[in-house]
Amino acid sequence: MNKRLLIIFALLIATPFTVRLYLAQRNQVQVLPCGDISKGCGNELLNVRFEEAPKTMKPLHLNLHLSQPENVGDIHIDFAMQKMEMGLNRYLLIPSKETGDWQAEVTLPVCIQGRSLWNMLIEIEKKGDVQRFQVPFSANPGRSD
Numbered sequence: 374m375n376k377r378l379l380i381i382f383a384l385l386i387a388t389p390f391t392v393r394l395y396l397a398q399r400n401q402v403q404v405l406p407c408g409d410i411s412k413g414c415g416n417e418l419l420n421v422r423f424e425e426a427p428k429t430m431k432p433l434h435l436n437l438h439l440s441q442p443e444n445v446g447d448i449h450i451d452f453a454m455q456k457m458e459m460g461l462n463r464y465l466l467i468p469s470k471e472t473g474d475w476q477a478e479v480t481l482p483v484c485i486q487g488r489s490l491w492n493m494l495i496e497i498e499k500k501g502d503v504q505r506f507q508v509p510f511s512a513n514p515g516r517s518d
Contacts, residue, residue: 402494402505410493410510419506421495427512429483437466437475437495446498448475455490455509481512 407414413422417440424434437448448466453459459482466475481491489512497504 402507404507404509407508407510410508414508414510416506418504419495419497421493421508427481427491427510429481429489429512431480433479433481435464435466435477435479439475439497442473444500446500448498449496450477450479451494451496452479452481453492453494454484454488455492457484457486457488459484 403416405414405416410421411423411426413420415421415438419440420438422436424436427433435450437450439445450464450466452462462482464477464479466477468474469476491510491512493508493510495506495508497506
């Protein structure tokens with residue numbers, strides 16, 4: 374009987390840690406360095422780029438190319454200013470029938486402080502799993518806030 378209680382007690386203690394570890398691994402974000410988002414940034418799985426140099430309050434065409442597009446559900450992109458809360462700025466990408474890439478028209482809001490450093494969070498849903506990538510970029514290349 375004491376052995377059973379010990380096993381139950383051990384499981385009760387271990388379960389929260391196991392769940393926390395699982396959630397931490399599931400929410401991992403891979404950061405992809407980016408020198409110039411209009412030339413494209415990414416890794417062996419994806420490449421994302423704006424078709425023009427990004428500017429605030431101007432519609433921008435965003436293109437995302439996947440090297441393995443099989444079984445992809447939705448792709449969402451969130452934009453957040455680095456070190457500042459700007460509110461929700463989330464877009465759903467649409468697959469292009471011509472190229473097979475994913476695209477969206479996006480607009481970056483203006484910062485009243487004139488800052489221009491952004492983080493793009495890419496969420497790719499695939500077979501019930503979500504892969505997350507973060508791409509830091511500047512809306513004014515060459516400027517560091």
